[in-house]
Amino acid sequence: MFAKTLLLSTLAATAAAQTYNTTFATGLLQFLNNNGFTSLADAINTSIDSPGTINLLNNVNGTSKTLLAPTNSAFNGLAANATSNSTLLGDRLSYHLLAGSFPASSFATSPSHTIARTYFNDPSLVNLEGNKTQAVAFSIDGGATRVLNQNTVVTITNTTSYQNLLIQVVDAVIDTPGDLAAAFDTYNLTALLTVLNQLNFTEALLAARGITVFAPTDQALANAASALQGANETQIATVVANHVINGTTVYSPVLGQGSYTSAGGQGFSFSSNSSGTWVTSGSATARVVQADVIVKNGVVHIIDSVLFNNNTNPAAASSAYSAYTSTAGQNAQQTGAVGGPTPTETGPIGGNNNNNAAISIRMVDQSAVLSAVAVVAGVLSGAALLI
Numbered sequence: 001m002f003a004k005t006l007l008l009s010t011l012a013a014t015a016a017a018q019t020y021n022t023t024f025a026t027g028l029l030q031f032l033n034n035n036g037f038t039s040l041a042d043a044i045n046t047s048i049d050s051p052g053t054i055n056l057l058n059n060v061n062g063t064s065k066t067l068l069a070p071t072n073s074a075f076n077g078l079a080a081n082a083t084s085n086s087t088l089l090g091d092r093l094s095y096h097l098l099a100g101s102f103p104a105s106s107f108a109t110s111p112s113h114t115i116a117r118t119y120f121n122d123p124s125l126v127n128l129e130g131n132k133t134q135a136v137a138f139s140i141d142g143g144a145t146r147v148l149n150q151n152t153v154v155t156i157t158n159t160t161s162y163q164n165l166l167i168q169v170v171d172a173v174i175d176t177p178g179d180l181a182a183a184f185d186t187y188n189l190t191a192l193l194t195v196l197n198q199l200n201f202t203e204a205l206l207a208a209r210g211i212t213v214f215a216p217t218d219q220a221l222a223n224a225a226s227a228l229q230g231a232n233e234t235q236i237a238t239v240v241a242n243h244v245i246n247g248t249t250v251y252s253p254v255l256g257q258g259s260y261t262s263a264g265g266q267g268f269s270f271s272s273n274s275s276g277t278w279v280t281s282g283s284a285t286a287r288v289v290q291a292d293v294i295v296k297n298g299v300v301h302i303i304d305s306v307l308f309n310n311n312t313n314p315a316a317a318s319s320a321y322s323a324y325t326s327t328a329g330q331n332a333q334q335t336g337a338v339g340g341p342t343p344t345e346t347g348p349i350g351g352n353n354n355n356n357a358a359i360s361i362r363m364v365d366q367s368a369v370l371s372a373v374a375v376v377a378g379v380l381s382g383a384a385l386l387i
């Protein structure tokens with residue numbers, strides 16, 4: 001313990017970015033070491049001069065927080081390269097600190113989700129509106145609280161506390177969100193990705209700062225093949241834009257609580273009951289089959305049919321974007337310091353299912369998907385030939 005105290009005190013004098021309470025940090029590391037979380041304590045110690053870990057330590061004291069504490073065996077399960085880059089390790093550790101207290105009673109039961117704001121805010125890996133910090137999703141399923149969007153089933157296994165910190169023990173080191181294209185890949189949304197590429201819309205989606213995407217499954221796009229066949233390029237682009245809220249990230253618990261306008265200038269409406277949540281655009285309604293796939297710059301809600309609304313209102317789209325990205329619009333959704341956390345979002349609305357291991361968004365008929373994609377390609381190249 002002496003070596004660690006010395007190290008923290010030395011850093012207190014040298015690391016410009018750190019303003020943390022070294023007494024608190026030393027006490028926390030001692031607590032972790034004394035309670036069997038030696039790998040977590042080591043990870044904090046070895047990355048102590050990284051921006052992510054400094055950010056964690058700057059915020060860990062003070063008001064009520066929740067620390068997701070991976071067990072030693074969780075760290076043993078990591079690939080060797082997962083801890084070798086201290087910048088990435090620190091970023092990942094900062095994703096384990098939640099703003100606010102999240103006791104067992106705070107988590108929603110599947111299909112509803114609880115969304116917590118973390119302290120993960122490396123601008124190269126998080127690109128949310130108003131520089132918000134990244135969020136993490138939870139849901140109780142089969143009596144166990146899961147951390148969603150992980151490569152394996154991740155569960156909260158025990159609870160303890162240290163001063164202002166509620167410590168929720170997890171059986172894996174939590175993965176940070178990847179980008180939209182990676183999420184489409186993970187969830188088998190291959191037809192959508194192909195269509196987005198064909199429309200040259202992927203870049204804009206990846207570049208957005210805060211985005212909500214209602215993403216049709218492969219089966220949904222295959223089912224829409226004949227409607228797509230009857231549309232021209234402009235209409236297809238409009239239909240796709242009507243699946244996107246540009247400039248703000250709307251997680252499932254608050255979907256029904258606000259008024260949202262698509263990048264095509266169309267309003268959305270939502271409804272839900274105990275068996276699920278539905279989203280409507282124009283006269284088209286789809287069921288949310290997987291909510292809250294959290295990505296670097298927003299969130300994806302996977303839906304079971306295409307929202308075939310070909311109406312467009314560029315003025316409404318533009319004014320919605322301005323409202324979402326204005327200081328006032330962002331402040332309305334954010335408390336605390338810039339880049340800091342927003343209040344917890346938890347509520348009755350949620351998609352089904354919880355994690356990659358438990359869900360299955362499979363394409364049953366690949367040839368139907370290929371033909372839907374070919375239809376779009378045909379429409380687009382036909383349109384191009386007319387020019």
Ligand SMILES: *[C@@H]1O[C@H](CO)[C@@H](O)[C@H](O)[C@H]1NC(C)=O
Binds near residue numbers: 003004046
């Ligand atoms: C913390 O890491 C330093 C090396 O950076 C090491 O000398 C020290 O022993 C470590 N402290 C503990 C308690 O593991």
Ligand SMILES: *[C@@H]1O[C@H](CO)[C@@H](O)[C@H](O)[C@H]1NC(C)=O
Binds near residue numbers: 019058059060061063
């Ligand atoms: C943590 O403690 C430091 C002083 O060591 C203080 O400046 C900082 O405001 C505290 N953080 C919180 C979130 O209270």
Ligand SMILES: *[C@@H]1O[C@H](CO)[C@@H](O)[C@H](O)[C@H]1NC(C)=O
Binds near residue numbers: 021022024061163
């Ligand atoms: C730093 O943390 C210690 C231990 O938790 C606490 O007693 C002290 O008041 C904190 N100092 C500040 C300035 O927050």
Ligand SMILES: *[C@@H]1O[C@H](CO)[C@@H](O)[C@H](O)[C@H]1NC(C)=O
Binds near residue numbers: 079081082085088
């Ligand atoms: C670790 O290695 C794996 C396999 O080569 C790679 O997919 C992953 O991106 C690497 N992770 C880091 C943090 O470098």
Ligand SMILES: *[C@@H]1O[C@H](CO)[C@@H](O)[C@H](O)[C@H]1NC(C)=O
Binds near residue numbers: 085087088
């Ligand atoms: C650690 O990862 C970051 C982000 O990918 C990268 O910029 C940096 O060069 C890496 N550092 C080392 C020592 O590999």
Ligand SMILES: *[C@@H]1O[C@H](CO)[C@@H](O)[C@H](O)[C@H]1NC(C)=O
Binds near residue numbers: 123130131338339
């Ligand atoms: C977000 O952070 C960047 C620097 O990383 C800064 O230039 C920009 O003003 C910040 N935006 C907001 C809304 O705080």
Ligand SMILES: *[C@@H]1O[C@H](CO)[C@@H](O)[C@H](O)[C@H]1NC(C)=O
Binds near residue numbers: 158159160
């Ligand atoms: C849960 O944590 C308590 C300390 O808070 C400890 O006594 C108990 O052994 C832990 N249980 C398991 C299954 O790890």
Ligand SMILES: *[C@@H]1O[C@H](CO)[C@@H](O)[C@H](O)[C@H]1NC(C)=O
Binds near residue numbers: 380
């Ligand atoms: C996409 O970009 C390519 C290359 O710039 C261009 O040839 C193609 O026509 C564009 N497609 C659409 C639908 O805008």
Ligand SMILES: *[C@@H]1O[C@H](CO)[C@@H](O)[C@H](O)[C@H]1NC(C)=O
Binds near residue numbers: 244
């Ligand atoms: C969001 O709106 C901005 C401003 O109109 C535009 O530049 C950007 O391409 C839009 N992004 C998407 C994904 O619609």
Ligand SMILES: *[C@@H]1O[C@H](CO)[C@@H](O)[C@H](O)[C@H]1NC(C)=O
Binds near residue numbers: 231235
């Ligand atoms: C576009 O929308 C109009 C009415 O909103 C509808 O009559 C028309 O069939 C739609 N076009 C396609 C290709 O679905």
Ligand SMILES: *[C@@H]1O[C@H](CO)[C@@H](O)[C@H](O)[C@H]1NC(C)=O
Binds near residue numbers: 232233234235
């Ligand atoms: C696409 O179809 C709509 C509705 O028929 C029409 O108003 C529009 O001009 C067409 N656009 C192109 C580029 O053909």
Ligand SMILES: *[C@@H]1O[C@H](CO)[C@@H](O)[C@H](O)[C@H]1NC(C)=O
Binds near residue numbers: 187188356359362
């Ligand atoms: C993606 O499809 C593959 C092959 O059908 C399947 O094994 C996997 O579970 C699917 N992934 C998801 C997230 O549904």
